[in-house]
Amino acid sequence: MAGNFGKGCHLHLIDGSAFIFRAYHALPPLTRKSDGLPIGAVSGFCNMLQRYVEGNAGGDVTHVAVIFDKGSHTFRNDLYDLYKANREAMPEDLRPQIPLTRRATEAFNIACKEIEGFEADDIMATLAVQAREAGGRVTILSSDKDLMQLVGDGVEMLDPMKNKRIDRDGVWEKFGVGPERVVDVQALAGDSVDNVPGAPGIGIKTAALLINEFGTLEELLDRASEIKQPKRRETLIEKRDQIELSKKLVQLDCDMDLPFSLDDLEVRDPVADDLMGFLAEMEFRTLTKRISESLGVEAPVIPDTTPEGANPSTGDAPEAPPIDPSKYECVRDVAALERWVAKAHERGWVAVDTETTGLNEMACDLVGISLCVEAGEACYVPLTHRAAGTDDLFGSDDLAEGQIGLNEALDVLRPMLEDPAIMKIGQNMKYDAKIFARYGVQVAPIDDTMLMSYAMNAGLHGHGMDALAERYLSHTPIPIKTLLGTGKSQITFDRVPIDEAVKYAAEDADITLRLWQLFKPQLHQARVTRVYEGLERPLVPVLAQMEMHGIHVDRDVLSRMSNAFAQKMAGLESEIHELAGQSFNVGSPAQLGEILFETMGLEGGKRGKNGKYSTGADILEDLATEHELPRRVLDWRQLSKLKSTYTDALQEHINAETGRVHTSYSIAGANTGRLASTDPNLQNIPIRTEEGRRIREAFVAEPGKVLVALDYSQIELRILAHMANIDALKQAFRDGLDIHAMTASEMFNVPLDEMTPDVRRQAKAINFGVIYGISGFGLARNLRIPRSEAQGFIDRYFERFPGIKAYMDDTVAFAKEHKRVETLFGRVIHTPEIAASGPRAGFAKRAAINAPIQGTAADIIRRAMVRMPEAIANLPAKMLLQVHDELLFEVEESATDELIGVAKNVMEKASEPVVKLDVPLVVDAGQGANWAEAH
DNA sequence: AATATCACG
DNA sequence: GACGTACGTGATATTT
Incomplete structure (x- = not known):
């Protein structure tokens, strides 16, 4: 067939997917009145098409097509399995609307093209090149910067949102290079939206500078050793593979085999019956009326078929019958x-x-x-x-x-x-x-x-x-x-x-x-649709999988530990009785209090609200400096805890069929967005003491597999640095400094190389205190120092980091005004108690300060978990447990490094693209045959 | 059913 | 000036 497309022709290429997303986000979630089918995006899409058609009436456009993406797996995923791995999942109520937008395009009698396994960009690139070679003009209706590489020689872009044309000059403005070199710049700068890695530390500005200096990317990479800046030079040399891969990812395929030709895209008038039929089927009353007028045909009648029962979208539902x-x-x-x-x-x-x-x-x-x-x-x-x-x-x-x-x-x-x-x-x-x-x-x-x-x-x-x-x-x-x-x-x-x-x-x-x-x-x-659809609901299948998979716990290890604990406890118990001069229940705080503060007559007995002496660990710790018995009781209590809560109880939780332990996570348990683990709680397995830590040796990998633990380093402090916008802290994290030592140095004027462990420990306590909504009393108790001294620390801290004080005050003021606080991702945590008076006000204030920080960290790991199954789908690995800032995996030994690479990347990039943090997120990895080794 | 204690982040 | 405090959880044993 001889082609007719040629000189004098003008082709419009419309980025269909971009239209859909814009329509979806611009409009409230409308639903079809008769059956509740979500229809908002289709409605917006039709409006945009109609405006497009009206705007071009009488223009010079001879050919037009709407191009869609099809299939989530493209050749780019084969090149790089993390390509677009940061993408938010498509909202559940948008998915059913996708096929309807295809039908809408056809109803407008506009060519509608998609090819399985290819992105719309590639189809548009191929068409644009074909049209240009045939001597015609092309306008691409999109604001996607990836398409800018096509501009020039009769090809222009038009951003339909801003109604702004982008020609060669526009590309220079955006990228600092001409269209021919756009891919080179993109290959270096990378793209966090599509998860194209690029060269770390090089953005668009630097990339353009380098390309303009060396001419092309290839030239630059070959002559990278000539670059003066050491860091830049090393990056370009070390990351050469990654940069070349990035170029392949951003390079559009201009040479696809298309099962249709440019001539198939000729502009056609809409067929009134088809268009009216479709619009009526969607029950778009206003649009049907408007288009029928412009076409000069009669509008079809859309019956007003409100369903029986309530319709969730209309709000004017008939009264529901009583529950019977x-x-x-x-x-x-x-x-x-x-x-x-x-x-x-x-x-x-x-x-x-x-x-x-x-x-x-x-x-x-x-x-x-x-x-x-x-x-x-x-x-x-x-x-x-x-x-x-x-x-x-x-x-x-x-x-x-x-x-x-x-x-x-x-x-x-x-x-x-x-x-x-x-x-x-x-x-x-x-x-x-x-x-x-x-x-x-x-x-x-x-x-x-x-x-x-x-x-x-x-x-x-x-x-x-x-x-x-x-x-x-x-x-x-x-x-x-x-x-x-x-x-x-x-x-x-x-x-x-x-x-x-x-x-x-x-x-x-x-x-x-x-x-x-x-x-x-x-x-x-x-305003929590995104939170619900992005952070709560998608977690359901992810957690269900983790819980069903479970983790292998070695019963024999636990059983032997239980026996050892029982023996030691028996020994301690008789020693305690001997020291006390009588036999009593060591496990009863009431009896212990009587013995300590009445029978033995020790000082420092404080009665709680029910008139009993309190015998908490801190009190016994103080007494232990003078007396034998409290130390023995502390030891006994530790063993008792380990035995009853862990080595004994965990055995009961080993499932008879699977031989594994299956916890259950409650998604809606903690107000801050954290998960909570129950039956059994696997988020509080001991680690802080050597004896307790050994319980983790019972959590083992299957033969041939290893456990991998990945945990965020200092995530809450990093979030605080970002949210409170503290330059010194942000820079310290970017430089990979020891943040507690840095805080100590800043506060006590001690140079980093003269830092003592004790000064650092105090600064660490202060850093944690800040996250918790610091108080002089709390810090004093934690550090076991006089309250005045603790208050002095806090005053000095706020002097050195005035931004932290401002952030805390602002957060409390926000909570007081709105009765809620929010995380960076829009999670809402209500704080009704903030208006209370008395001691409860203090609680509420500290909770309000802590919630956005703890909650943002929770959001980030939720996002990582939601993305994880797809990211590791091709690996012999399973995600088993979450412990607030840690994810535990079980993986076949041979794939360990690959898993660490992929999962670590997902975790470190989890905030993107919604939130770009000013500080890097760092994930530490460990591996081993059991959880103790992996950590 | 409430309280005290202690395990984790 | 006194109040009574670090934030978020869950499990266990004892006592009411």
Whole structure:
């Protein structure tokens, strides 16, 4: 076919993905009225296309195409597996809109092109070169600087946002070089958005300088030894591979084989019926009217079909019916279950709740499932309830009549639970997702009302179902105790009569759906959508995987330690009794207090609020200088703690099936955004004393594998340096200095090379104190120095770092004004107590100072965790545990170094691209056969 | 169910 | 001038 495209033709190339994201972020989360389908980005996209078409009417444009990205894996990922690894996940409510934007483009009768495995940029590059060679003009509608390498010889860019044309001069302005050398500059400068490494320490300015001096990148690299600045020279020589790789990453492919030609992109008039049909289907009333007028056709009628029940996006929902457990349906056959699945399909969402025989997801069985599609319309599907026994005392082991077979039911539910077009709503979905995963069902996508509440209301109240139902629905759910009983006579859920179970279980799904409908629109108003979608919700599958995988704990190691501890304790106990002159329970603080301060008559006994002497470690420590007994008690207590909490208890947590320990992380537990680990708590395994540390030897890698521990170095102090904008601290971190020694030097005027460990220790305590909202009393107690001296330290610290004082005052003032504080990533932590008076005011103030720092650190490691599974997908490695600033991995020995490289990079870059810290984040790595060695 | 103690970051 | 304090968690044992 002879090409017609040539001289006099003008091609417009529209960056479709950029249009979509701009549309998505510019508009509130609109949904289609009839069914709640998210539609905001499509609406914005259509508006932009319409404005584009109107703006070009009568112009010289002869050819046009909208180009999209397709597939997340491109040849660039094969070159570099971290390419674009920093990218935020696509928001859940945008994903279903992507195919609709393709249809929108077609409805406007504009050519719409995408090619699997290629970025839109490459397609645009190829088309631009083809058009230029044919003698035509090209305008690229995009603000993406990666496309600037194409500018020149009839190719221009047009930033549609600023309506600014970018020609050769524009490129010079941006990059300091002409379009031909843009890739060279980009290769050196790198790009944190796309995670192109570039040359460390070289930005656009320096890169342009070097390229202009040497002419080309290749020339520069070959003659790098001529560069005068030593650091720059070394970087260019050492990082040559990385720079050359970066060039390959930024270089667009101008020579693709395209399955279409320029002639296929000829401008066509829209077909009124097609366009109107599409707009009407989307229920865009205003846009339909406007375009119908400009096309001179009649606008189709869009029926006003508000669904029954509430619509989360409109807010003008009809009154929901009261919660009435007697109205719920019990689903006893497949046909009935299929009807519920159909309802979920119709709606596009369903609330789901599972009932099980226990609270340990790894060691309990599925008993039944409840579903709810709209307020008041819920069901319970009993699956493995037991038949009632012949007498009242013992249940039967036989299954009750009238239940769908477990596997049969799961086969009906699986397609729905895994359907990307159906939102599964739960309260604490991690629990249900883990249960389903154990039965081979991967639930997605999900929403979680507990996490929505947490994102909006952290610090105001708890986020359990009962608290939320009470507070937001003014309803008290049926207490589980009424079904299971308490204490010794407690039964498991499979023994609950099905009639009773229906009321309880379906009510939970009903409540969850109602909460979701209430919370969903509130997320945007509270400005925490990004926090919820980026930091809370995506953590659910990540944590579920970690928890299910578990960590191998060697029972024999623990058991031997328990025995050793028991022996030592027995010895200490008899010594203590002998010293006391009588036998008593060493584990009873009350009895110990009597012995110490009455029988033995020691000084310094202070009675607590309940009239008992307090016998905490600090008090016993003071007494130990004069007497034998308190030291023995301290030793005994340490062993007792290690034995009961760790060496004994951990053995109970080894799962019989997997032989591993499976903790559970609560995402919405800590107000600051930290996780909390329970059953067992693996975030407080001893490390500070040698004896305790040895417990970590029981946490082992499988044969052939190693444990790798990666932890952020000083992350909270780094965040403080950034947030409070303290130049001296920021520079110290950039220079890799010992921050405590540097603080000490600054405060006490001691040169770094004359620093004594004790002065450094005091400065360290002050640094930590600052993070905690320092007080003279607290510092005095920590350092065991007089209060006046501690206050003197603090005064001097604030004198040397006045920015810290200002930051603390500002934070407290912000908290007082808004009753909340925020992290760098927008996490909101409410501080209602800040208005209190008396001692509680002090607490609230310090908490308000600490929360943004601790919370930002928590956000950063959350971001790393969310990105980690994809980053290590091709490695024989698993992420096992999180301990606030540390991630623990298990990896096949041969891949250890590779894992460390990849995971460390993810952690160190975790704040990007949303927050660019003024200080580097540094991650230290350790490895070994067990956790003690790895740390 | 509350309190004291102590393990971690 | 007195109050009573370092921030955030969870598990255990003892006592009420």
